[in-house]
Amino acid sequence: MSPPLRQLALQFAAVVAVLSLAWPYYGIRGEALPWAGVVLAIGAAAFLLAALTRQPWWWQTMHALFAPLAWAVAQLQIDPGWFLAAAILLLLVYRGALSGQVPLYLSNRETADALAELLPAHPGLRVVDLGAGLGSVLRPLAAARPDAHFVGVENAPLTWLAGRLLCLGRRNCELRWGSLWQTPLADCDVVYAFLSPVPMAALWEKAKAEMKPGSLFISNSFPVPTVEPNAIVEVGDGRATRLYCYRR
Ligand SMILES: C[S@@+](CC[C@H](N)C(=O)[O-])C[C@H]1O[C@@H](n2cnc3c(N)ncnc32)[C@H](O)[C@@H]1O
Known part of the structure; x- marks a missing residue:
């Protein structure tokens, strides 16, 4: 599996692990999911998985922060078009990072x-x-x-x-x-x-x-x-x- 896919799978595993416990638990109690707590738990689970699988420290940090930050940004209710525009712009500049793990940085x-x-x-x-x-x-x-x-x-x-x-x-x-x-x-x-x-x-x-x-x-x-x-x-x-x- 390529490194980006491996990291995506790790984050996905953390989401599935936390939601598969939280959804039935709050469902049985008839309560709404407390999303702020759930995303923090997903961040903690992703960090744990990243540490257990010996990812470099910067991947561990990104895994810990990804879900909480995604949730926090979602609260800002920014038009999704801006995210699409930002993704396209990043792709136009950093295509090499995605296709061949070669980002843009310049010789001095x-x-x-x-x-x-x-x-x-x-x-x-x-x-x-x-x-x-x-x-x-x-x-x-x-x-x-x-x-x-x-x-x-x-x-x-x-x-x-x-x-x-x-x-x-x-x-x-x-x-x-x-x-x-x-x-x-x-x-x-x-x-x-x-x-x-x-x-x-x-x-x-x-x-x-x-x-x-x-x-x-x-x-x-x-x-x-x-x-x-x-x-x-x-x-x-x-x-x-x-x-x-x-x-x-
Ligand atoms: C680290 S930068 C170096 C830029 C320049 N050579 C310099 O020294 O300032 C590497 C560049 O390679 C480009 N790149 C990555 N994969 C490539 C590919 N398969 N074909 C052509 N360019 C590619 C990236 O988009 C990026 O701009």
Whole structure:
């Protein structure tokens, strides 16, 4: 079961456990369900299940708060259309988090500077950023290396649109809407990725199969499991960013 489904199942189990006791109990007594107490009990049951199944602390916290907060917000009687609009907006920006457990967070300027140092010097260099976000890496690199060509691939529609607008006017920088898994890597000299631990093993298989010998695969923060990098660059920024470099 995928991690989001597992968490949903856990929350659902807590709801079923509490309601299956509370409904008959209050039904037999002929009393209305005291929803405030019931949602607190659901939060406690979900927390217990999350702790027993050894979920990370942040999942435990979310499970404890989810039902009480959902109930509290329902009391505000906000038009459901707003929730639909917010969900659509989040999907347009964070599609990657839902489809591949890769959320949007941006490389900083120090990382772009460190990457510029790592790029081979020869003209006509082709660099691709898999999951390019707003082009935070591509834009400074394109400015620093007018002799090279930079392509970003992004699958979240609104993120892609914003990145594309920000890249306008840069002749050597292109942001494409699409999936990184469908992006051919054969003609790339450098492939950059800042994703999450989840896709790294599969992505390395793709890089190995498609990238040409001598080309460079750089992953920001997330190493390829069980593969020794050729170099690790410490960026020296506030986030202690590390760039894991693999030579094909
Ligand atoms: C952590 S952000 C990195 C953004 C940018 N590379 C940077 O360094 O600033 C990862 C991005 O990958 C995108 N993404 C996730 N899965 C993707 C996929 N299958 N295809 C294309 N983009 C994807 C997400 O939408 C997100 O914008």
